[in-house]
Amino acid sequence: MAMDVEEALCDLLRRTEFSLQLDESTLPGNEALLLAYVRFIKDEQLTEEFLFSRELSTDAKGESIFRVVDHFFKQKAIPLKNIIAVATYGAPSIVGCYRDFVSYLKQMVPEVMCIHRQQLAVKHMSSRLNESLQYVITAVNRIRSGCLKDSCVKKRTKNRTDFFCIPKFRLLSRGARLIRFYELFESVASISGDEDVALRDILELRQADTAYLADLCEKFNAMNLQLRVDHLNLMKTKSVISPFASKLALYKRNISRGEPCQFLKLAELKRCPDSCDQDIQVYCEHLEMFHGDLMMGAMIPPNLVCQ
Template identity: 45%
Template sequence: MQFEKSHDEAVKKFKDIRTYFNKEVKKLGKKHKSGSRAFQDSNWFDFKSIIFLKGADEADSRLETETQSEKRPTLDRMFASTSQRNDDGLRASYNISLLIAKSGKLHTIGEKLSLPAVEEVLKTVLHKPASDIIKRIPLSNNTVETRIDEMSSDVESFLCNYLQTTHFSIQLDESTLPDNAALLLAYVRFIMNQEIYEELLFARTLITDTKGESIFHVLKDYFIEKAIALSNIISVATDGAPAMVGRYRGFISYLKQNVSGVLAIHCVIHRQHLVAKSLSVRLHESLHLVIDAVNRIRSNALNTRLFVQLCEENDEHFHQLLLHIEVRWLSKGLCLTRFFAPFKTILEFLDTKDKILKENLMKRKTDIAYLTDLFTKFNMVNLQLQGDNLNLIKTKSILSAFRARVKLMKQNIGRGEFSQFPNLSQASCQEDDVSTYVQHLNALYSDFESRFEDILTMVLPPWIINPYGDIEETNVIIQEELAELSKNEELKVQFENGYQQFWLQNNIPVTYPLFHARRMDFDSKAGPSKIVRYGDSDYEETLLKWAAEVDEENENGSGIDSDAEFIYSDNESVRNKNGQRLRNTFY
């Protein structure tokens, strides 16, 4: 009985040890998947023999000995561990530099904020000594600048190499910065790996004038430098400035002389902004009354503080008014919305500051309410036109829908129905006011149709959105491919994920080349992009921050290098170029 009991305990002990050993093997990963060397030399039969013949205590002792042997430091392991820690620090340095570049902050923020923040987290949260880890993460001003330049060069090289082999659309935007420098931003839109990408190609200053010829030569010189053929451009989008669209000396005319058949598109966001600027004399005066009132309050520090105090006393939701900036697309709508919400408080404040302005605002209250509602709708359309993966098909849908809404608004407001104008419905609207608004909406509708005639009248073949429709209505040239496609059941299942992803599949260009060529014209042609909106503002903001910081502390470095605006580099490949052991694919 005693022997059986001892035997059962030994077996149970063995099972516990084996379970523990198996768990440890899984933790050790690939290196120990088949067990340690000692356990490979022996076998489970020998191990069980120890349990039965010498007892479970000796088995425990042997297992502990083998575990300690595995953990015993060797020269190779010491060097490997040190190398791994250094490599991890380098990886962190690149990743943090990338975050600094994306944020547009000065390079010195790495040492000033990032490293102290990491040190605080290590000491406070993880309860680990931070000095040894921090010294392995180089983030000095010059180091961060070097990291950003390396990643920027890697990204630009990859992008330019890809553009050498594919067709793409380009969008140009020229702006004047606060220091009077003329900045030219170029964005490209292309298809890669079944996805549509929009990226900043370059940002360069115009040395002298901003004429169309100068803009073209900057673009041409860059393409020659990067070995990109101008003929790869299938469409170009610009604003309506004479330097861009001039018939004889505009940028478009110079480009068409070198690239025949290129499609020129007037940026739809810019056109929509021009439509929104079209106001009658009365509405224009009302808008300027709002701007004058905002400036009256915001231009004086004392007035600003008193107005904030009055808003708090009146329990207003907004305490600050927004300045109107003419070049900002959404500025009018945001300014009017913030102004009309505390309208009574503004009148109360102006009662002691400018009674004439107060009386004029009271007379034009309905105009201000109408403009607030209308520009809110304009902003909604503007934001839709800045959406991701926007193409001419989606653009036409957005513009057609807004045109229909304007027509409905004109009809409804003409018969006294103000449900589409929530602020105007709360104001007392007279017949003269209604007549003014109907006339404005009518002029707005006509101007909208005129400026967007090319897109609104664009005929979209039905097969673009639904290739499984009626074959007989399709162009004879592609009917054969359409007939074959309509019977492909595998592709039909994938079509349920969306028409755009359907046409971006890798096998479509090979199997249905005619279809694919015609379809890509609608996907890849340049449309408006939100990155254009952010490009100028980010560059300007970075410039102002850099100038202020240099004036204060005489520091070097700006937030984002001109060629690093769109950084999404694979840091592993960059480190590999500098002698590191890490390497991944760019995308």
């Protein structure tokens, strides 16, 4: 039955123009999985269907992603020229400037329209926050690089290391991994100190940064989940993004007064923070930058358009 459904969909796509959406996920064994969805008009109704899922066996570079997509389309005899638009989630391997998936697709279909979705809360940060994130990535990758260290973490963290990978090409998973990292912060810092005392010390010094980024990613991921629905339109998008943008301004005001009550992990560390605290100033600047990026990237439609 599944084969019949797939063949019926492919037969329709051979005769219909459609938009393609690509996403990436991670299996429990840390395998990269490419997901493809299509959207088209059927019986005067906008229809969205799941097209395929394929494991990225080598890497997640743009060329590899294009080869997987191209092979599927050739196998099913679906012309690439039927793709009129591509929606992507914003990873460099998908929407970079040169060797990305979109550039390879445009060589075959020059007129295709590309829509990039920014889905990473920490896309633009201060150098301080970026350094803190890199220290987290270094600690996780060092633990994952050795079986002995990995087994030590499993003993200390009750077999929760399946969540411990923060690859640079999987931007969507970074937020969830950062949240899990902070939940296991003490264990990870302790294990890191067994090999690199300096890394452990810098992790402990930047613990507040990790808490702040984990809190923010949690909120941003919750907003993104609201946008992952069928039949999304301008009005629904505005009803989700506009309140979130307003909350960012509120978060900044509260943190600037030394009241990080909306950031639970950060508030637990800094119970009575000073408004002159350098950390607080860094977080306020980042929230302001994030608010500006969101307003510019989201292009919130005016009320006249929504009406």
